[in-house]
Amino acid sequence: MSIPALDMKAPYRELKSELDAAYARFMESGWYVLGEETRTFETEYADYCGVSHCVGVSNGLDALHLALRAFGIGPGDEVIVPSNTYIATWLAVTYAGARPIPVEPNKRTFNIDPTRIEAAITSRTRAIMPVHLYGQPADMDPIMEIANRHALKVIEDNAQSQGARYKGRRTGGLGHAAAHSFYPGKNLGAMGEAGAVTTSDPAIAEKIRVLRNYGSQVKYHNQYKGFNNRIDELQAAFLRVKLHHLDAWNDRRCQRARQYLQGLQDCPDIILPGVPDWAQPVWHQFVVCLKNRDAVQKRLTGAGIGTLIHYPIPPHLSQAYSDLGYAKGAFPIAEDMADTVLSLPMGPHLSAEDAAKVVEAIRG
Numbered sequence: 001m002s003i004p005a006l007d008m009k010a011p012y013r014e015l016k017s018e019l020d021a022a023y024a025r026f027m028e029s030g031w032y033v034l035g036e037e038t039r040t041f042e043t044e045y046a047d048y049c050g051v052s053h054c055v056g057v058s059n060g061l062d063a064l065h066l067a068l069r070a071f072g073i074g075p076g077d078e079v080i081v082p083s084n085t086y087i088a089t090w091l092a093v094t095y096a097g098a099r100p101i102p103v104e105p106n107k108r109t110f111n112i113d114p115t116r117i118e119a120a121i122t123s124r125t126r127a128i129m130p131v132h133l134y135g136q137p138a139d140m141d142p143i144m145e146i147a148n149r150h151a152l153k154v155i156e157d158n159a160q161s162q163g164a165r166y167k168g169r170r171t172g173g174l175g176h177a178a179a180h181s182f183y184p185g186k187n188l189g190a191m192g193e194a195g196a197v198t199t200s201d202p203a204i205a206e207k208i209r210v211l212r213n214y215g216s217q218v219k220y221h222n223q224y225k226g227f228n229n230r231i232d233e234l235q236a237a238f239l240r241v242k243l244h245h246l247d248a249w250n251d252r253r254c255q256r257a258r259q260y261l262q263g264l265q266d267c268p269d270i271i272l273p274g275v276p277d278w279a280q281p282v283w284h285q286f287v288v289c290l291k292n293r294d295a296v297q298k299r300l301t302g303a304g305i306g307t308l309i310h311y312p313i314p315p316h317l318s319q320a321y322s323d324l325g326y327a328k329g330a331f332p333i334a335e336d337m338a339d340t341v342l343s344l345p346m347g348p349h350l351s352a353e354d355a356a357k358v359v360e361a362i363r364g
Helices: 010-029 036-049 060-070 088-095 140-149 202-211 233-243 246-264 293-302 319-324 332-340 352-363
Strands: 053-057 078-082 099-103 125-128 153-157 177-181 195-199 216-218 286-290 341-344
Touching: 010 036, 010 233, 036 053, 036 195, 036 233, 053 060, 053 202, 060 088, 060 153, 060 177, 060 195, 060 202, 078 088, 088 099, 099 319, 125 140, 140 153, 195 202, 202 216, 246 286, 246 352, 286 293, 286 332, 293 341, 293 352, 332 341
Parallel strands: 078 099, 078 125, 125 153, 153 177
Antiparallel strands: 053 195, 177 195, 286 341
């Protein structure tokens, strides 16, 4: 591809000297698990998200799972999740032993629709897990109001929105806890797998620290049946470097998004993403909807332009969740999105010239 969907080599080229120095510092430390790099990153990222605590873990899925476990959510419980999301959101609920209860998204923002949540609440509901999808914050005030009224916990899935703001506040500090993925393609991406949980609840943070380390706070003294979900010390060192560049890189994404929005605004066959006045997205993906999606994608591929589909199969129709018994048509908004969404090239290293070529190719 002359214009890839995401340039994965450019971040290292730009930050080579800093990342190489972080690697050397890690190698020379002689401490490779839960050391100073992890502790310092946790402090820096907690400050960035505006919370009191950050606990580094092995990946985003484990972050969601451990957050649920820390709140005591398990078998017999229900957790409200978006019908339109990556399957990891649902899998975390399943790993905790609970049942995911899907709620349809807002067609304009792709995020869970707060007006539909209350109808899904039952006596078994314990939590709501909104996803800040594609880099745009979910509408958190009404979600928190519903949660407080029904004594529910809110766990943000912030895997795709590091740095986004909701009414001036960063995502990752809006609910009772938040889970983050630092998969390499994320806005804040490691050079491998990594994740974190952020919260201002000290008891929850401490429980997750113990759960991630075999359920042990003191070696060989195990308080819980825990897991090996520790963040890699080397990834923490790399993340410290990238965190200092995150806002600048997000600004670059926003510039390209504005270019797409302006260049495609009068195309009749394209539905562009909507941005509410209270949202400051960071454009992890720039997702449009097209009825003739597959034909357009084929033409763009032929022109050397990489695109992706996020996501072609909604979780309720995946084989993994066939046991829940949802038939096609159960969640029509999510299903329609699966058939029409297309992610255009996006990233902090996408040039204005290449974005203009994408616009020109689509308009043609």
